[in-house]
Amino acid sequence: MPRSPEFLARIFRAFRYRDFRLMWMGACVSTIGTFVQQFAQSWLVYDLTKDAFYLGLDLFLGQLPIILFSLFGGVFADRLDRRKMLLASQYIQMVCAFLLALLFATHIIKVWHILALSFFVGVGQSFGGPAYSALLPTLVDPEGLSNAIAMNSIQFNLARIVGPTLGGLAYATLGATWCFTLNGISYLAVIASLFMIQVKFVPVKSTESVLTSMKEGLRFIRHRDGMSALVILAFCTTLFGSSINSFLPVFVRNIFNKGPETYTLLLVCSGAGSVLGALAVAASEKMKGQGRLSLLILVSLGLATSGFALSRWLPLSCALMFLGGAAIMASASFMLSLAQRITTDAMRGRVMSVYSLAFRAGIPLGGLVLGKLIPIFGVSKALTGAGLALVAISLYFLILNQDSTFRPASQEP
Incomplete structure (x- = not known):
């Protein structure tokens, strides 16, 4: 057993x-x-329209670009x-947050403004x-890359828990204007960090x-061993x-014939599992065989999905949500680390944009x-089929995969 400080x-x-x-x-x-x-923003959209369609439209328009x-x-x-690109991105988002706060504070906000x-x-x-x-x-x-990606995942999951909690408090005590203002102010933190870091790679x-x-x-992805497989697996995950x-x-x-409290319980189990993963x-x-380990974890994800779909006992369902x-968090972190190691600095932006697009596109599709x-087969059968499909795809790549497939790339352009 390792000592706690170590x-x-x-x-x-x-x-x-x-x-x-x-x-x-x-x-x-x-x-x-x-x-x-x-x-x-979600509360504001619904208050303005009283129509759930606009909630979906707001989400869609945010993901479409x-x-x-x-x-x-x-x-x-x-x-x-890349630092200048990130700064430009933060400036755009910060201005949009402050503009939304101004529109709401002056009582001229319309739903089309938000969209x-x-x-x-x-x-x-x-x-x-x-x-x-x-x-x-x-x-x-390079030896710290997997850990950095995992820490980045933890950062997102912590924010996913803390953000809505603070949002609810700010909305109830200060109003929507301050929620948008606080978001605008929060961009100053990442802008300040971008000015303080030292960029080691400058694209040619x-x-x-x-x-x-x-x-x-795209040619690099097709011809680089293991990269196409990772993109496909990211999408299927x-x-x-x-x-x-x-x-x-x-x-x-x-x-389960339950209410919102059970929904919250299952979400908390999933979130706790994500942090643990x-x-x-x-x-x-840093270990060899991350590709094989990622595939084994994906098999367990597929089995957990199918098991949850068939479960009728709430404690078991909570355990499967946790698993x-x-x-999904462990497999996503390992696969992202592998994708980062396989590509080169000169191709990293293009390759990771394809990988990220594949990962994001799977959710709405x-x-x-x-x-x-679900209306045809029922929710249990449909979700069981989804879990078994993930198991089958993971086993297919597991049979084909050799650890040498996922080789770190040379850093020459």
Whole structure:
């Protein structure tokens, strides 16, 4: 058994790097601010329209630019100073938050204002996301990359818990204006951290067209051993493995005949599992066989999904939600670490934009497909099928996979 100080030092070893610490703290504050705004914004949209359709439309318009432009963002992340790209992204999002606060404070807010600003925030994120993914590995040494990615996941999950809680308090005591204002102020933290870090990699200037650069990135993915498999697995992870949370209300109402408190309990179990999964990755030393381990974890995620779909006993369902949360976070962290190791600095923006797009796209597509299948087959059969599909795909790659498939890339362009 490792001594506690040594164990904690291993879990938080990415914090030994000054630039990573600065970026982590800035990103955490900013992400908390984002969740504070999301809480107030959802209430505001529904108050203005009394129509749930606009909640979905607001979410869709916020994600649409990421789907449309993130591949272009990846190209620019390999051409421009990634810190400057991130700064521009933060400025766009900060201005949108302060503008929303001003519109609400002056009582001239309309729902179309919110929808338009959500789209512009998405535009900023579509270019900032690839730049952040490309910048993160340059803040730590190669042996600290897996830990840094796990710490980044923990940062997001902490913000997901703290943000809505602060949002609810701020909304009740200060009003929506201050929720938007606090989010705008939170961007100052990540902006300050970006000015303080030292960027080690500066992309080489290119005269190629954007489409040519994009095609070059896609060719790299096709020809680099293991990269295509990781992109496919990232897509399948969210397509089949993120379905539980999307359809939890159906299980709570129709299977368990319970109310919102049971829904909250299951979400808490999933969130606790996610934090544990990220901590487990953070505690692991640099190891061989991460590809095989990721696939085994995906098999467990598929089995947990199917088991939850068939369970009629709430304690077992809570345990399976916990296992599923841990599995999806651990597998996602390991696969992201592998993708970062396989690519090169010169191609990192383009490759990670494709990987991130695949990971994000699985969530809405999975929800759309299962939303059509559930009325036909029932929620239990549909979710069981999703879990078994993930098991089958993971086993297929597990049989084919050799650890040598996922080789770190040479850092030559």
